[in-house]
Amino acid sequence: MTVLDLMSGFIVELRKAGLPVSLTENLDAMEAVKEIPIEDRQAFKYALAATLVKSNSHWRAFETIFEVYFSLRGPEHQIPSDMSDAEAELWREEQEMQQQGDGAAGSGGGMDSLTPEEIAQMLMQALMNGDQAMMRALARQSVQRFAGMEPGRPVGGTYYLYRTLRNLDLDNMLDKLMEANRDQAAQELTKLEERLEKDEFESRIEQFKQEVEAEIRRRLVADRGAEAMAKTLRKPLPEDVEFMHANKEEMQSLKKALQPLTRKLAAKLARKRRHGRRGPLDFRATVRSSLSYGGVPADPKFKYPRPSKPELMVVADISGSVAAFARFTLMLVYAIQGQFSKVRSFVFIDGIDEVTDYFKSNVDISDAIHRVNTEADVVWVDGHSDYGHAFEVFWERYGKDINPKTTILLLGDARNNYHAASSWVIKEMQKRGRHVYWLNPEPRSYWNTGDSIVGEYGSFTDGVYECRNLRQLEAFVEKLA
Amino acid sequence: MENRFESVEHVRDGLKKVHYLSDDGIAGVVFLAQRLGKPILVEGPAGTGKTQLAKSVAEMLNARLIRLQCYEGLDESKALYEWNYKKQLLRIQADKNSDSWSQVQDDIFSEEFLLTRPLLEAISSPDPVVLLIDEVDRVEIETEALLLEILSEYQVSIPELGTITAKQIPMVFLTSNNTRELSEALKRRCLFLHIDYPDMEREKAIVLTKVPDITQNLADQIARIVRSIRQLDLKKAPSVSETLDWARTLMLMGIENIDAQEAKDTLHILLKYQTDITKAAKELSVDK
Numbered sequence: 001m002t003v004l005d006l007m008s009g010f011i012v013e014l015r016k017a018g019l020p021v022s023l024t025e026n027l028d029a030m031e032a033v034k035e036i037p038i039e040d041r042q043a044f045k046y047a048l049a050a051t052l053v054k055s056n057s058h059w060r061a062f063e064t065i066f067e068v069y070f071s072l073r074g075p076e077h078q079i080p081s082d083m084s085d086a087e088a089e090l091w092r093e094e095q096e097m098q099q100q101g102d103g104a105a106g107s108g109g110g111m112d113s114l115t116p117e118e119i120a121q122m123l124m125q126a127l128m129n130g131d132q133a134m135m136r137a138l139a140r141q142s143v144q145r146f147a148g149m150e151p152g153r154p155v156g157g158t159y160y161l162y163r164t165l166r167n168l169d170l171d172n173m174l175d176k177l178m179e180a181n182r183d184q185a186a187q188e189l190t191k192l193e194e195r196l197e198k199d200e201f202e203s204r205i206e207q208f209k210q211e212v213e214a215e216i217r218r219r220l221v222a223d224r225g226a227e228a229m230a231k232t233l234r235k236p237l238p239e240d241v242e243f244m245h246a247n248k249e250e251m252q253s254l255k256k257a258l259q260p261l262t263r264k265l266a267a268k269l270a271r272k273r274r275h276g277r278r279g280p281l282d283f284r285a286t287v288r289s290s291l292s293y294g295g296v297p298a299d300p301k302f303k304y305p306r307p308s309k310p311e312l313m314v315v316a317d318i319s320g321s322v323a324a325f326a327r328f329t330l331m332l333v334y335a336i337q338g339q340f341s342k343v344r345s346f347v348f349i350d351g352i353d354e355v356t357d358y359f360k361s362n363v364d365i366s367d368a369i370h371r372v373n374t375e376a377d378v379v380w381v382d383g384h385s386d387y388g389h390a391f392e393v394f395w396e397r398y399g400k401d402i403n404p405k406t407t408i409l410l411l412g413d414a415r416n417n418y419h420a421a422s423s424w425v426i427k428e429m430q431k432r433g434r435h436v437y438w439l440n441p442e443p444r445s446y447w448n449t450g451d452s453i454v455g456e457y458g459s460f461t462d463g464v465y466e467c468r469n470l471r472q473l474e475a476f477v478e479k480l481a
Numbered sequence: 482m483e484n485r486f487e488s489v490e491h492v493r494d495g496l497k498k499v500h501y502l503s504d505d506g507i508a509g510v511v512f513l514a515q516r517l518g519k520p521i522l523v524e525g526p527a528g529t530g531k532t533q534l535a536k537s538v539a540e541m542l543n544a545r546l547i548r549l550q551c552y553e554g555l556d557e558s559k560a561l562y563e564w565n566y567k568k569q570l571l572r573i574q575a576d577k578n579s580d581s582w583s584q585v586q587d588d589i590f591s592e593e594f595l596l597t598r599p600l601l602e603a604i605s606s607p608d609p610v611v612l613l614i615d616e617v618d619r620v621e622i623e624t625e626a627l628l629l630e631i632l633s634e635y636q637v638s639i640p641e642l643g644t645i646t647a648k649q650i651p652m653v654f655l656t657s658n659n660t661r662e663l664s665e666a667l668k669r670r671c672l673f674l675h676i677d678y679p680d681m682e683r684e685k686a687i688v689l690t691k692v693p694d695i696t697q698n699l700a701d702q703i704a705r706i707v708r709s710i711r712q713l714d715l716k717k718a719p720s721v722s723e724t725l726d727w728a729r730t731l732m733l734m735g736i737e738n739i740d741a742q743e744a745k746d747t748l749h750i751l752l753k754y755q756t757d758i759t760k761a762a763k764e765l766s767v768d769k
Binding site: 020022024025032040043049059190263366 | 489505506509510512513514516517519521522524525553621659660661662665668669671672673674675677681702705706708709712714739740741744764765
């Protein structure tokens with residue numbers, strides 16, 4: 001296959017993964033690969049990235065696809081039936097050391113004779129010394145030995161990864177390494193040193209894991225072909241991950257994506273506020289500028305308008321299914337709280353509690369979220385969502401605080417477990433406040449099915465918005481402030 | 482266009498000579514930008530050496546660095562060119578009687594009366610230049626359009642004068658702190674380079690080159706502690722420039738071996754938020 005064919009397949013796959021690759025960027029990439037030999041994988045990769053990926057959050061998706069399409073192709077990447085000479089040499093040396101250490105006259109043959117424990121032992125040694133070549137060789141070997149990969153078997157890479165790592169007992173590796181390190185050290189390590197050592201080992205273990213993963217992918221690609229493999233590896237971009245179904249890893253990437261996003265939002269809102277419309281004439285500045293026209297006020301100056309900032313009340317359902325969504329919305333709102341004159345937040349399941357104090361300025365937002373989850377008093381009877389009761393209590397306790405400047409945000413899927421709706425509260429809120437909006441993390445097609453009564457609540461609000469991912473949430477918040 | 486670089490390694494070595502330690506990504510993109518004649522859009526956290534990259538490339542090529550600092554309200558009279566009104570006025574008044582009107586008109590809209598601003602200057606310069614458009618995310622999205630012609634065609638159109646085309650293709654760097662999404666049109670015209678915090682080895686090497694007389698041991702410790710701190714969930718992670726400040730401070734204090742107490746006492750150089758400092762101090766000294 002020529003480079004050109006590979007490239008077009010590669011770009012189609014990038015687009016399928018959601019990266020916006022325009023035609024000119026495509027052409028640029030074609031130009032770029034002329035300058036850089038494909039044999040130099042690293043340089044080639046960066047050349048492609050520079051022309052095709054224009055946002056850092058897309059880097060991961062790009063890297064995965066690149067690996068499948070390029071890193072694993074070509075003769076030098078064929079699955080070695082035997083190890084290369086250099087690797088074999090390494091093995092022999094390592095084994096000899098091993099045997100001397102054990103004092104046992106082992107069979108001395110190929111590495112197949114090693115037990116999993118012995119391989120784990122060697123891995124530990126390699127991790128201890130940070131021996132890159134050895135780690136790589138071990139990654140290959142352990143995949144071959146433990147993953148149990150068979151051609152054509154319809155199992156994903158995660159399964160093989162799990163099998164490989166379980167055999168190596170990688171979960172306990174860190175503790176073991178720390179212990180061994182403590183034994184070796186001449187004197188007692190200080191806490192700081194210990195901490196640094198731990199971070200070092202963690203990063204080495206992570207590196208080893210990646211080696212194993214790459215090896216598994218390499219074998220899978222050889223078995224199934226790049227197109228099929230890229231399809232199974234396709235993951236949503238961080239801004240498209242659904243709040244309700246995000247796994248732990250996706251949560252991390254979401255959290256990372258949230259930070260630059262809040263900065264952008266805050267800058268944008270501040271700018272919007274300043275440039276929204278012209279303020280009244282600034283007499284002083286006008287006279288000052290008229291001096292350069294000989295006293296003729298040719299260039300009138302205006303004051304910046306200072307429209308009042310909205311007051312915000314966030315009322316969020318934090319029961320299991322929608323907790324992640326509530327968490328992200330609260331984080332986002334508090335990250336840009338400078339754009340509001342006042343933010344108050346309430347959380348509920350079947351009881352309701354005010355959590356504004358947890359977010360008092362200068363507190364770490366993740367800490368505050370943690371406190372919301374652990375300390376807020378939100379359970380009234382059984383800990384199943386009861387919107388009706390929560391709203392009634394809200395109205396009774398805090399309803400008087402709603403004034404014509406207040407915007408109220410209601411977050412939740414409106415799955416009320418067939419309790420009474422008490423939608424009159426929403427109607428009253430709307431009468432007294434400025435706006436009432438409902439944000440629903442469920443896809444629109446699920447609304448009003450089963451016990452969801454978002455339609456009933458929604459009829460009294462100024463709008464119900466679908467907020468399944470960061471992209472939608474961002475668009476809404478921008479509109480709000 | 483002549484090729485100023487032979488290979489990626491050439492770029493890397495050249496940058497190293499002017500004390501800028503690049504990695505594969507940085508050197509590769511700089512090389513490519515020169516070959517394709519495209520601008521580079523450099524993005525990344527503050528204090529990772531985005532602006533320094535442009536400066537170093539200029540130094541390496543022995544080229545003049547022309548810098549356009551962006552800010553809100555930047556317009557074409559500050560970025561591209563402006564007519565020198567006062568001089569034009571003087572010209573008209575100087576010989577009121579002698580010339581016919583059309584002659585005067587031709588005369589006052591000539592290059593003599595043009596004030597060049599950074600962008601025009603960069604392309605009209607006969608010598609090689611490096612153009613740095615700093616913090617491009619600060620200008621309004623409408624102003625961005627000003628840049629498009631020069632970035633893709635390397636030319637500036639002046640209605641009264643015609644089009645001025647570049648005598649040589651300058652290397653162009655745009656930096657962005659990502660406070661807003663740049664327009665698609667701008668991104669499309671550039672090569673994209675994200676400079677992240679360096680990994681431990683590179684950070685150590687940076688400390689060693691930038692802080693004279695520092696010992697291997699201390700640089701290693703610094704790099705490792707900074708890596709650990711960056712892994713925490715902080716408001717603002719320490720940048721490379723802050724790492725360097727910290728290294729210099731430790732040198733001044735005559736510290737050879739950092740212990741937990743000293744690290745804690747000097748944390749405020751690395752971190753700028755009280756909550757971050759408290760958190761890092763706690764993580765570094767107590768728990769495991």
